[in-house]
Amino acid sequence: MRKKFIRKLFRQWDESLPEGLQYRAELRQSRRYFLKAVSIIPAAVLVAGCDNSSSVSTTNASQASLSEQAPWNTFSSVQNHLFPEDTQSPGADDINATGYLKSILELPDFDDADKKFMHDGVGWINDISIEMFKHSFHQLNNSNKEEVLQSIVTSNAGDRWLSLILLYIFEALIADPVYGGNTNKVGWQWLEHIPGFPLPPENKRYYLLK
Amino acid sequence: MKDFDVCIIGSGAGGGPVALTLSEAGYSVLVLEKGPWFTEADFFKDELACCRRSVYTPELKDEMHVLEEYDGQNSDGSYKWSSESTLESGSDFWNGNCIGGSSNFMSGYFYRLKPKDFRLRSEFGEINEANVVDWPIDYEAMEPYYTLAETAVGISGKVIPHQYQEPRSTPDFPYPPTIEHAVSGLIDKACRELNMHPLPTPRAILPIAEGDRNGCAYSGFCGSYGCSTGAKGSSRAALLDKAVKTGNCEIRAHAKVYKLVSNQSGQVTNADYFNKDNKKQSVSAKVFVVACQAIETSRLLLASTGPKHPNGLANNSGQVGKNLLFSAGGSGTGEFTYKQFDTELGQAMKQRGPFVNRNLQDWYYIDDKEFGSPAKGGVIDFLFRHPNGISKANREKRDDNGNLVWGKPLKQRLKTVFADTKYLRFEVFNDWLPTDDCFVSLDSSVKDKWGSPVAKIRLGYHDHDLKVGRYLADKSEQVLRQMNASNIRSSVSGSPPPNLVAGGCRFGNDPATSVLNADCQAHDAENLYVTDGSFMPTGGSVPYTWTIYANAFRVADIIKKRL
Numbered sequence: 032m033r034k035k036f037i038r039k040l041f042r043q044w045d046e047s048l049p050e051g052l053q054y055r056a057e058l059r060q061s062r063r064y065f066l067k068a069v070s071i072i073p074a075a076v077l078v079a080g081c082d083n084s085s086s087v088s089t090t091n092a093s094q095a096s097l098s099e100q101a102p103w104n105t106f107s108s109v110q111n112h113l114f115p116e117d118t119q120s121p122g123a124d125d126i127n128a129t130g131y132l133k134s135i136l137e138l139p140d141f142d143d144a145d146k147k148f149m150h151d152g153v154g155w156i157n158d159i160s161i162e163m164f165k166h167s168f169h170q171l172n173n174s175n176k177e178e179v180l181q182s183i184v185t186s187n188a189g190d191r192w193l194s195l196i197l198l199y200i201f202e203a204l205i206a207d208p209v210y211g212g213n214t215n216k217v218g219w220q221w222l223e224h225i226p227g228f229p230l231p232p233e234n235k236r237y238y239l240l241k
Numbered sequence: 242m243k244d245f246d247v248c249i250i251g252s253g254a255g256g257g258p259v260a261l262t263l264s265e266a267g268y269s270v271l272v273l274e275k276g277p278w279f280t281e282a283d284f285f286k287d288e289l290a291c292c293r294r295s296v297y298t299p300e301l302k303d304e305m306h307v308l309e310e311y312d313g314q315n316s317d318g319s320y321k322w323s324s325e326s327t328l329e330s331g332s333d334f335w336n337g338n339c340i341g342g343s344s345n346f347m348s349g350y351f352y353r354l355k356p357k358d359f360r361l362r363s364e365f366g367e368i369n370e371a372n373v374v375d376w377p378i379d380y381e382a383m384e385p386y387y388t389l390a391e392t393a394v395g396i397s398g399k400v401i402p403h404q405y406q407e408p409r410s411t412p413d414f415p416y417p418p419t420i421e422h423a424v425s426g427l428i429d430k431a432c433r434e435l436n437m438h439p440l441p442t443p444r445a446i447l448p449i450a451e452g453d454r455n456g457c458a459y460s461g462f463c464g465s466y467g468c469s470t471g472a473k474g475s476s477r478a479a480l481l482d483k484a485v486k487t488g489n490c491e492i493r494a495h496a497k498v499y500k501l502v503s504n505q506s507g508q509v510t511n512a513d514y515f516n517k518d519n520k521k522q523s524v525s526a527k528v529f530v531v532a533c534q535a536i537e538t539s540r541l542l543l544a545s546t547g548p549k550h551p552n553g554l555a556n557n558s559g560q561v562g563k564n565l566l567f568s569a570g571g572s573g574t575g576e577f578t579y580k581q582f583d584t585e586l587g588q589a590m591k592q593r594g595p596f597v598n599r600n601l602q603d604w605y606y607i608d609d610k611e612f613g614s615p616a617k618g619g620v621i622d623f624l625f626r627h628p629n630g631i632s633k634a635n636r637e638k639r640d641d642n643g644n645l646v647w648g649k650p651l652k653q654r655l656k657t658v659f660a661d662t663k664y665l666r667f668e669v670f671n672d673w674l675p676t677d678d679c680f681v682s683l684d685s686s687v688k689d690k691w692g693s694p695v696a697k698i699r700l701g702y703h704d705h706d707l708k709v710g711r712y713l714a715d716k717s718e719q720v721l722r723q724m725n726a727s728n729i730r731s732s733v734s735g736s737p738p739p740n741l742v743a744g745g746c747r748f749g750n751d752p753a754t755s756v757l758n759a760d761c762q763a764h765d766a767e768n769l770y771v772t773d774g775s776f777m778p779t780g781g782s783v784p785y786t787w788t789i790y791a792n793a794f795r796v797a798d799i800i801k802k803r804l
Contacts, residue, residue: 113647120652140294142302184645193645197638198631205630206289222659224630225593227286227462229469237290240283 097129098169102153106132106196108169109156112176113193114200121217123200131203131212140238152192159183207231245271245491246804248512248526250498250541253342254789255532255773257476258393261483262797264490268804271491271524272481273514275533276338278494279345281478284467288629291466297346298335301327303690306334306536307697311678320678322699326687334698334739336534340494341477343534343740344786348464349445349473350622351396352783353387353791355407355605356380357617361672361779365617371674371703372564374778377750377759384410386791391415394474394790395451398443405605419448419457419596423589424665428599428623431723437716442598442622445474445786454478459594461628476790496522499693501529501554501769503547509554509769515691528800532773532793535565539681539745539775540696542756555763560756561746562681565698566780568741569706570619570669571714573731574626575721577663590663597665599623601720604713605782612712619671619709619782621717626664633658665726667717669710669733671782674703681745702735743774743785761796772796 098107107129116122123129136146159182160168164175171179183189203212205219207230213219219226231237246268249256256272264270276297290296305328312323327334337343357364360375367373388410390396397416400409418441432439446463449456454471463473471478484490495517502511502523509529514522531538539562543553553561579587604618626633637654640646646654673679678701683694710733721729749755752764761776763769772793774785781788 114651115648117649117652120656140300142300180647190645193647194638197645197647197651198635201631201634201638202289202293205634206293207287210289219630222630222655224659226630227460227466227628228458229285231285231287231290235283235285235287237287237294237296240279240290240296241277 097133098124102150103129103133104169105153105157105167108171108176109180109193109196110200112173112180113197114204120221121204123203125214126200126203126212126218127214128200128203128212131206131210132199134211135199135202138238140241148192149195152196155188155192156183209233209236243525243527245269245524245526247271247528247530247800248273248524249530249532250501250512251342251532251534251538251773252340252476252481252492253337253532253534253773254344254476254786255534255771255793256530257341257344257480257484258390258790258793259530259532259770259772259797259800260490260492261393261480262794263801263804264484264487266801266804267489268801269489269491270484271493271526272484273496273498273512273524274340274342274492274494275497276340276342276494278340278492279467281467281469281471284345284469286460286462286466286469288631291346291462292629293631295333295335297337297339297467298333299338301331301333304335304695305687305689306695307684307687308332308334309697309699311701320701324684324697326695334536336740336742340492341475341481344475345467345473345477346465347445347473347475347740347784347786348624349786350600350784351398351443351445351787352600352620353407354380354383354781354783354788355405357606358779358781359383361617365615368674368703368705371676371705373674374747374749374754376778377748377755380407383788383791383795384408386794387787389794390787390790393794394445394479394787395447395454395472396443396445396474396787397448399441401440403438403440403602405602414443416448416451418598419444419446420459420594421598422592422595422625423586424625424663425597425599427724428597428665428720431720432601435719435723437601437603437720439599440602442596442600444596444598446596447472447474453482461593463596464627465629497691498533498541499544499691501531501541501545503545503550503554503766505548507547507549507766509766519691528768528770528804530770530772530796530800531775532771534773535742535745535775536681536696536698538771538773539565540683540694542746543681543683544693550766555746555756555766555769557765558753558756560754563677564675564744564747564778565679565681566675566742566744566774566777567673567679567702567737567739568780568784569671569673569702569735570710571731571733572666572668573714573717573721573729574664574666575718575724575726575729577665577724577726578661579663580661581725593625593628597624601716604716607709607712609712612708616705616709617672617782619669619713621713621720622668622670623720624666624668626666630659665721665724667714667721667731669713669717670784671706671709671713673737673780674706675744675747675779676701676703678702700737702737707733707735741784743777743780743789746771746775747778748776749778760799761792762799770796770800 097103110123110128114123249272252274309322309324312321398414457472496514498514500513545554601621607618684697714731746756748757
């Protein structure tokens with residue numbers, strides 16, 4: 032009757048858990064899956080991924096300029112493929128998903144290992160893109176991008192990395208605009224989501240509270 | 242000369258009543274709290290702050306737990322347990338770590354225990370492999386303090402007589418119920434059609450302003466969020482702010498107590514702690530009160546060895562940490578599309594803010610041949626799915642097979658759950674039976690950032706808990722079906738909810754089988770009291786907070802008499 036249940040804990044109790052607990056588990060578990068998987072990735076790719084991340088220093092770069100700089104061009108391409116704009120709804124660019132991701136990854140309180148994981152994924156996805164189509168991910172057409180994503184999602188590591196990319200898209204879509212996403216509340220308007228009040232002012236953003 | 246009359250470690254529901262009672266009586270009180278001091282001015286409806294980042298809880302890299310889970314059986318039939326740090330697993334086991342503790346972030350579903358909960362062994366007999374005992378006090382001893390908490394904490398509700406209504410010394414609550422949602426009427430109708438008896442759920446939420454606290458603003462973002470108006474009856478807003486105003490209570494935030502020092506006669510003399518700069522500090526007092534929430538209370542006592550306490554403070558019978566309790570049960574959901582209602586009701590269903598406030602206690606005691614012999618049952622609470630948008634979206638990123646969804650299909654899913662559907666949930670609360678497989682000890686290798694061994698928690702549960710939980714979940718699903726909800730599902734498991742925790746220092750009359758006496762005073766350290774949920778030998782079938790508040794007021798009166 033008794034089963035292993037710790038790892039199922041968050042799924043089983045789902046919404047009855049305090050909200051934060053579900054989420055932090057996902058981040059941690061993603062990292063763990065990823066670290067188990069990195070042995071299959073050429074070391075040179077991982078190093079390249081890290082180098083790319085350190086070459087970017089402007090925190091306030093616009094979405095447009097970010098999409099031309101490595102590694103943000105890769106993040107941006109993945110985000111726009113996962114969350115494309117259409118006539119009815121905003122896409123990743125409309126909610127400043129890449130700028131948002133960059134800003135939170137650069138926060139001092141963002142765990143170093145988690146940050147490395149996010150950047151390592153860029154190296155990995157580009158390595159697979161080049162192997163499959165001879166070009167980096169952001170240079171591919173839509174159907175080739177889809178093939179790459181369908182390929183990496185079959186591995187635990189790829190699944191978890193994309194899962195986190197989606198999570199941060201949702202944050203950019205729905206978190207308060209004070210954090211840099213959800214431009215002009217476009218996410219709330221599309222989803223007919225009424226936020227709770229009072230909303231956080233700039234000087235009470237979460238990383239300023241502790 | 243001692244620094245203070247009373248030193249309280251922990252500022253949540255167990256610490257606040259003691260601080261207020263004794264500071265109002267003129268005694269000097271020091272409260273040491275590990276976390277920061279947030280106030281209403283720091284609480285916003287910010288999903289990232291409340292629920293996406295470690296703002297109200299420690300970073301796991303600094304402070305973690307080790308969880309032991311069942312991992313099969315040895316050849317001799319004994320259980321195998323595997324252990325893993327929460328830093329590795331991500332199974333974060335912290336609740337609120339700040340002034341007021343996790344009471345800042347509760348939903349405030351407030352229930353009293355019932356008289357039979359105080360004598361579970363006598364009423365329902367032994368259960369094999371469960372350590373069920375009667376309490377050393379009865380309901381009548383606690384009743385005045387349940388009543389006191391209604392006023393002191395601010396509990397709103399309405400008494401409706403029913404077969405299991407616990408005795409009350411006052412006819413009704415001091416505050417009328419908070420405003421209710423249209424769905425409450427639909428629940429009432431469905432329950433009555435099923436010959437069930439829906440009851441209004443008392444809440445630790447002020448519907449109107451009182452003193453320095455404002456009434457509820459009905460933002461719709463309550464549980465997991467700090468309250469911006471002070472309406473929620475947290476230990477901080479309701480009790481500690483008043484305690485500080487007496488001039489007799491000092492609160493030190495960022496004060497992490499790592500050891501209670503005891504002398505040759507076994508008495509506690511000092512609390513040693515790290516301040517915000519991680520500098521060691523020490524403070525003396527006549528009386529020490531520990532209220533760090535169950536797991537951390539056991540951990541602190543176990544770490545506090547002394548000449549008369551070689552195995553940890555108050556642990557000469559090896560009972561500290563034993564018989565840890567969570568809340569058993571589970572939860573379920575049913576869905577309504579706004580289109581299934583007429584225009585007016587559809588609009589009312591869309592409304593966010595008013596509370597559902599409905600529960601069923603028809604099976605608090607189960608007497609049903611299909612179930613088996615008469616048994617302790619539990620409570621069913623109805624509520625809406627939490628309105629947090631990011632987590633709502635995040636649940637939609639996988640299809641029924643667990644595969645990630647993106648592109649247009651993902652966006653369609655988001656639009657549906659946000660704009661077309663209302664999710665009504667239920668939660669089942671039943672007893673988490675105390676067993677030898679659920680306890681706290683000190684981990685032998687994992688340490689926190691200050692170098693102290695972290696709590697290791699064995700998370701075994703009793704199969705009887707699942708049987709009761711399933712019985713109640715089936716009843717709950719009947720209500721959702723009667724309401725014409727679709728996609729009804731529920732889950733009952735032995736997964737412990739980390740926010741509903743008690744036990745570990747059970748009170749009792751026999752020092753060989755309990756840590757505390759009936760006054761919640763340690764059997765073998767006469768100036769040490771424990772006033773969080775640790776004292777509970779059995780948990781009852783409701784969230785613990787009201788009972789923790791009431792008992793802490795009771796023990797505060799006892800301490801006042803000795804001072």
